[in-house]
Amino acid sequence: GEIRPTTETSGINSFDLIKKYAFENALYVDAEQQISDNFSVSYGLRMSSFLRLGQDELNVYENDEAVVFNQDLQIYEKARPIGTESSNRSDVIESFLNFEPRFSMSYQLNQNTAVKASYNRMSQYLHLLSNTSSPTPLDVWAPSGNFIKPQLLDQFAIGYFKTIQNDAYSLEIESFYKTIQNRIDYIDGADLIANNAIEQIVLNGRSRAYGLEILLRKNEGAFKGWLAYTLSKSEQQTPGRTPLETGINNGEWYSTPWDKTHDISLTASYKVSEKWSFSSNFIFQTGLPVTFPNGQYVYNGLSVPSFESRNASRLPSYHRLDVSAIYNPKPDSTKRWKGEWVFSIYNAYNRRNAASIDFRQNRNTGQNEAVRLAIFGIIPSVTYNFKF
Template sequence: MNSKVILILISLLFMGSGIFAQQQSSLIQITVKDSSDNTPLKDIVIKIDFKRANFSSSENGVHTFYLPQGEYGITISHLGYKTFRKRINVKSSTIEFSVSLINVAKELDEVIVNNQGGSGGNVSRQLLGVTPLSIKTIKKIPAMMGETDVLRGLQMLPGVTSVGEAANGVNIRGGTTDQNLILLDDTPIFNPTHLFGLFSIFPPDATAGLDLYKGGIPSRFGGRVSSVIDISLLNPSLDKFKATGGISLVANRLTIEQPIIKDKMAVLVSGRASYNDFFFKLGPPKLQNIRANFYDLVTKVFYRMNAKNTLTFSGYLSNDFFQTDLLGTISNVNATSTQYAYSTKNASVKWFHSFNSKLNIQTSAILTDYEPKTLLPELNSSNTVNIESGIVYKQLKSSLSYQPNDKHHFEGGISSILYSINPGKLNPGTSNSVNPITIPEERGLESSIFLEDEIALNRRVSLSLGLRYSHYMALGAATVRNYKPSLPLNDINVIDSTKYKSGEVFANYGGFEPRISFKYLLTDNSSVKVGYSLMRQYLQVVSNTTTPLPTSRWTMSNNYIKPQVSQLISAGYFKNSANNIYEFSLEGYYRSTENVLDFKPGADFVFQPFIETQTLQGKGKAYGLELMVSKKKGEITGWINYTYSRALNQINAGQGFGEQINSGNWYATNFDRPHSFNATVSISQGGHHEFGFTFVYNTGRPFTVPEGYVQYNEVKYPYYLERNNQRISDYHRLDFSWTIRNPSMTKKRWEGSWTFGIYNLYARQNAYSVYLKSEKTINAYQLTIFGSAIPSLTYNFKFM
């Protein structure tokens, strides 16, 4: 009897608890529809606090289930749609709300390719080897020390590498850093980095995006033989005030857009400054005297004069200062430190006139002034020895564009560029131990005319035909040596010299530069493209370092240094998924270059008035295969790519050790890295969190090791026979970033976010170079720029 009572009591207890739970539960009704057409969505997945929920569904998209009262995180997902996330507080007996899921196929592109060429631009774009990269995409890439970097973003693309973290530029499809034409709102940039390659000079908040041309280069571009990096600045807002900026441990930045005359005239001002080098004082003694800071300033004024005319002014100013205890090599200077100061001042004025909807003209005046300096403060003196150099670039150009219909676009134009180069000047100040030195100025005039015709022959076949003619004249005043024929160009073989007056022409070069691109549309989602380009370069850097320094010497073509001439053949296959979410591309290329410039064994460029005695010219070749897959839309976006490439030179200017490199055989360039793999992933968790990951792998670059050692007076000296005969260890790195936003701020005028990042997450000690040091014996040491994980924290904001 007692056992029956107990059994009844237990049953009533469980029944009572179930009744109590039912009384405390609330009815949840969620209506889920397509955001574009309000179609009810079935077969959805609902998760409550990451656990899948059971629910009933109706034909009109209403999904019903019960929840006990409390706070929950709800996730609603459906195949092909962006996931919806929300936190709800269940208090009342019934909760109803609607959810509109966004179809991923109809979402705006998140990565890489802008809407150039319309939907499926990867397939329909006429030129191959062209990558439009938006600043939005670049900002998703984890940044070193929290500084959004255009050049580091470029290095995540196939065919783009560098020699390491402290590289003063990028190498594109086997080209040197000076073979890239880098334009900031049409003004050329001769040094694209701050602090010897740690950061790029392009202010992220004032940059609209960039176009990378590494294959089919339009004929409107000239003067370089490898690639074009065309970076555009934002046009200021004509209707309302805007402000964006950020604060980090490295630099602080602020960008302001202010209408002056509403809908007609506005100005943009963007500034960035790094004055946080006081941290060096907190480090070990060997770092306490280092100083490193920079700033850059951008301004852009846009004026819409009327419906047919606009006027645009762009200005850019940057300055770097770096001080180290490592001393320079100028004889008789007893310096306490070496200071590097270099600046860029750019300006452009553009007038655009529209004759009608089909015909327009744009005329531009451009000025660039690049001034690197090396300063040597003397010991026990207030005097500073100053070493100066620089480039002044002046250009006038005009282009006419005619587009009679959607299938035909014609463009033509003319350009004239005046170069003035200061190769080097030593100003000793009040020092009595150093004599002043001035290397004569180099001047040259480059003129060109170009035509482009892009036409769709039918639905599947289209052509881009371009022709450029460039002509270069080396201008006096100049003194040109005459050397003994068929003998090395050196001081011993000088016969006499010829002097030319100011403005007198003493060397002429020029020729046609055809550019051809063919596209065949296989299906609506796939195409093949073939291209050919010939390019000429009259301006180049001479350097005997791994990567040219900001203070490296620039020189013009003359009687002995011929212009570089490059021919590029490329082909590719492109395919998009049916909804343009995924893109696939496979490109191959082969480039041959005449008159590549390299340095003689033991070359010394310091204050050398006759640079031809220190350089050699020969042939170069580069070839490669690039594979890339990208996901452009959805919560998870990004891309992976693999490149196999080679970059080789052959220098055989004559008989003898000093006239050949590696006995006249082909040898790997400093930036020859056969295997390259990059991966970038961005994970967006609603409007609150965004995670970014990048992984980079490159084959180690070549470097030179001695063949042996010679001992003299008990001192060992290395001797070298082959250049770039070994490779440093392979490079790989993983980066991470986490951006936190407050969703409640998205509809307010002020929006703020925090980004936490870790550069080199697993603290890989990647080798930058290997150097020899004479101690009791000669020992080899590996130089690493970043040998540990580097955390960063940045606060970004915008006000609209």
């Protein structure tokens, strides 16, 4: 929450965000019960509360609306504060209380096979603010309060689990479905960095996610590893607060910034001897959703871009290969001091995965161009680990 210029000639002024305070606490009880030799259940209840405490300055808005809808332009805009309120740190300006039940059961079909099912309700009072169209190394968080309500999640899952050849192999298959209330999203043109009035750019909506996860493991022998695959969908919807408002994306469901249709992970390790072992890790993921410009128009001599529907496009697919070799010079040593060397290569084939794609006008040609930002290429490293 602090901004400081790095040089005396910097055009940036020193700035401190207003400090926010809260108190979160919870009580919970859990129980496990063996109904029969093959059937067991686990159930519990968690009671959580969140108290938003006073701060030096808090904006006040007409009709308690920090975001207003411009009927003429059909866009959302920041509301103009009509005043401010100050309160003591000991004051409670907003409070929330939620009950979070949880239940799971497991049925053993035979010695090697089981099926499981579960339900969970969870509350989250801190909200991560992230805008994929402007990537930043900063994590900006906002607490629940007058304008941002806690996120409430309900998740259902059912799974099938099997061990093969005396636990030499294992197979796990699980499907899930979850819904989230009070999922926040941002109006067009939202600026999240160094914003003292986050409530002016967020709207409350809902989201849902569902998918299928498969995990196959090899647990024994010199060669070990696993193959994991997830097929999933993550969407959110922010409808208008009244019939006259359009909402975000015209009130229709759209992909969340973290939606990945396919997620594959292949990990393998091979122990050559007591001194040497090798491992590798391959990852493939569907590119994250983004919103790209789909045209432009000229207004009073200025070129103004127009944009497609929210998160209608995707970044290129993400994939990389990591390899490593571990050398233990004295595996049979009885001394307390033990060490090993790790030689590794991150992103072995130097895949330039796109963290974002930005659009700009080329200074030489005057033509619009898309520019990829790739953060990490190939990274070799040598590490010495020790314990005593």
